[in-house]
Each structure stands twice: as C-alpha cells, then as structure tokens.
Amino acid sequence: MSGSKLDVVLKDLSIGYNGIPVVSDINVTLPAGKISVILGGSGCGKSTLLKHMLKLHPVLAGEIRIGGKNILELNRHAWACLKLRLGLLFQDGALLGSLPLGDNVALPLKEHTRLDKKTIQDMAVAKLALVGLANYTHLYPNQLSGGMRKRAGLARAMVMDPDILFCDEPTSGLDPINSVELDHLLLELKDRFNITIVVVSHDLASMRAIADHVVMLGDGRVLFDGSMQDLEKTTDPYLRRFLDRIAEERTSPRLKALPLDPSMLKLNCAKYMASYGERE
C-alpha cells in the first residue's frame, strides 16, 4: 500500500437532489486509518451522502476535503488521480451487467495498468477469493444472489488497493456467517494496510464489531458524531431507541395511525373470491 492515509472532512455540507436538501449542515471528520460507520434509518440520506462525497451528484453547499484537498475545487486531472485511490461499493453492487464477474473485477486493472493478462486475472481472482467468490468468476451478475453481487462489488472496489474504501450497506442481504467474515475482512484491511474505511450501515452487530467512529443521520441533519464509546453512553432517546432496538409499545405507532380497522389488515381473501367458492 503506497499512499499516505487519507481522511475525509465534510464542512457545512448540504446535499440533496434538484436543489431540495436531504441532509444539511454536515460538519464531520471521518478519521484516517479508522473505520467510520454512517448510521441512520432507511431513507435518511446515507447513500445520498456517500454518492455526494464522491462527486456523483452536485452538492448544494459546503466543502468536501479528502486528504486536505477540497475535491469540489480540484481540476479534472487531480480528481482523476485522487479517484484511483478511492473505492466505492454501491448499495446494489452496480456491477456491469454485460461482463462476467472476473472481468468486472479485473476492469479497473485493465483500464489503468499495463499488467499482462495473466497477472490481472490472478489479481482479480485473489480479490474475489477474499470475499469468497473465487469459484464464480465466469458467472454474470444476473446469475448471482444479491449478497453475492454485493461481495463482488466489494472485490471490485478493493481491486486497485484504494486508500479509502466507501461501502454502502456491505452486510445487508448477507447471512450471519458471511457478514461476520466481511467484518473481519474490513478490520483486516484497516489493521494491515491502514486504509480509511467508511461504512454505511444499519446493522448494529456489525457496527459494534468494526466501528471506531460513528456518524448518525436523521431528521435531515447529523444527530450524532463521535466515537463508538460515546455512542454507547448516549442518553438521547432516539439514539437509544435505535441502539436498543426498542419499539415504543408493543403495537407500533404506525399500526395505530392506520385509518383502517386492524381486522382489515388481514383481509379475508376468500370473501372476495366468490367465484372460486361457488365452483365447488
């Protein structure tokens, strides 16, 4: 691993689509050489934050500093160089559908290096082996399960040995054994290669296993930003609810708010299938 450690600093950042903010006023430092976990309920803007951090969408306001450089002001060449040191795992893998797995993972090497075919092939298989997919190089993405696609996406994100690895929900859709192995893989990457890892997750067990630093999003803002220890000690009611997985009462408020009679929730389908009934 060549390059120095890179950190990510977000300053007064507002992100969103078409001028409508999803999360505003983000002031967060994701420390170098550590694993930062971005937590938050579904739909609160975690993936949005990740994509904006990598300039896939224009930010509304603020600065994004990676390794001290404001990436929004970098020229094209500098950004292209920096990009080669970043890896991103998309929420659904985003593998190229027309290439088999091996070629998908080998693609960045083919495009950016002058290594010979055999070496590239070996490196791709080695990365796929890290996520337990070494035997699937010939399969196409549509022949894989969601969890396998995600792991393959991770292999592709790692193939250029990035200095920062961004992962969007790496463990969702994985069985417990695979998700523990993936946690170990991330910890190993951090310990051995000192890379900065940013993980979006709402898998609490995984978060407790890997997180050094936690950022919690919600309500269109940052609710918590600090170390894992601080988070465990927090007394904020929403955070506690999230951490302890407590539903407020046994019947969740959503069920109560339903305008329907609860008995309607379980429709008696047979009642509406008169024609089927009569046939007997």
Next chain:
Amino acid sequence: MNRVSAHCRSRQKRPMISKEEMQTPPSSALRPFISMGEWGLPILSEMGAMFLFFLHAVSLIFSSITQFPKAVRQTYFIGVKSISVIALIGLFTGMVMGMQLYFALSLFGADGFLGSGVALSMVRELAPVLTAIMITGRAGSAMTAEIGVMRISEQIDALEIMGINPMAYLVSPKMTACVISFPILTCFFNLIAMFGGWLTGVKMLGANEGVYFYRVQQSLGFEDIYGGFLKSLVFAVVVCTVSCYNGYFTHLRKDGVGPEGVSQATTHAVVMCCVLILVSDFIMTSLLW
C-alpha cells in the same frame, strides 16, 4: 434628505417592465413567434448538446490503447452482424429497382439504360439511406437501450468512480465502429443491389447483360461514389450520436423514469435518427449534385 433617498431607492427598485405589463398577454401578432420559439428552441438546444456530445466522444477515440479492442468488438457487433440483413435488404431493393426501371424504361425503348438507373439510384441515394436506417433499427436502438439501462442501474456512476471515463468506455468505441462499418456496409449494399437489378432486369425480364454492366460502369463517376461515401459517413455520425446521447441522458428525461425512460429514449432515438437521416440526405443531395 431622507425622503429623497427613499424616493431614489424606490425608483431604483422599480423594474424596467412593470408587473402589470408583464402579466398582460402578448399581442396576437407576436404569438406565432412565441410558439415557434417554444417549439424550436428546445430542439435547437438539444441539437447543440448532441453536437458537443459528439465532439467529446470523438476527442476520446484515441485516448488510450485499451480503446482499440473495444472498437473492434463494437465493429463486430455493429458491422459484421449487420451483414446478413444488409444483404437481404440490398438484394430485394435491387430486384425491385431492376423490375420497376425496366418497365418504365422499356416504355421509351430505353431499357439499355437500366444499368445506369440502378447504379445511380443505389450509389447516390438508396444504399446510404437504407443502410443507415437498417443499422438504426438493428444497432442504434440496441446502443440506446444498453447505455440507458447502464445509466439507470448506476453502472455509469460505477465506471465514473473507477476512474473510467464512461464516454470513452461506452460511446467512443461505438463511434469508431459506426464510422468504419457504415461506408463498408453501404458499399456492400451497392454491390448486392446491382446484382439484384441484374437478377430481375437481365435474367428475369431479358435486358441485355453486356449493356447492363457497361452502363453500370460507364454511368458511375467519381463524384457519385464519393457522394455516397460522404453520406454514409455523415449518417454514421448522426446515428451513433443520437442513439448514444439518448441512452446516456436517459435519467434526465421528463417523459418517463426507470425502464419507461429507457423505452422512451429508445423510441425517441430511432425516430430522431430516421428523421435526421432523411433531412441530412436531402441537404447533402442538394449541395453535392
């Protein structure tokens, strides 16, 4: 003093056109121009955007050595795989032309000119246009759909993050392939069509074989061949640019999102290609000959 400055301020703030004036409907004399602008300006701006898209794609054709194998693969898909359908279309077009021209020319006892008629109409007009329209249907729509699906499933974003320029990866090799394939396929169309004309005109209807080939050879000048070649190049650029552009910006479409956006983009691209092929054909014909 205070009052004066307040007065000045209010004067400065007053807009050049008052609100009432802006809200009154424009006089009816202006209305045709307004609707023309509403209709024409978006088209013009789209054309401009497509032209820039084209320049961008061309500038990346030689950006890296890895472009070469991609261009070869695309040429195989766009060019080689179109050969059979081009042959079929060419054969039947030539056969129809042979028949129709023979009937028409023999009315004046001029059936010796059958060769000239078939050769000129093919080389100048029909071969470039029909080839371009056939490839639009076969490969153009496929290009739009492929790039559109990649756009909506974040594959283009993934390329971007991997530091692979999606324009260079997806569009430029297709541009190279089109520019290579169109003239060759057009040429092939010409040959097959002349053979088709010979089949019906000479073998079926009994025109003189020697005269047919003599006329084909004698009537074709360099500027006919050159004009047909130029047309096929222009059509290659038009088809590739329009198809790829529509796929690449599928996500910005107003008339559909997701899979529907891709289908709209494909339809739009095919219609637009055909229209632009015929319009540019007319313009080039009137300029060239």
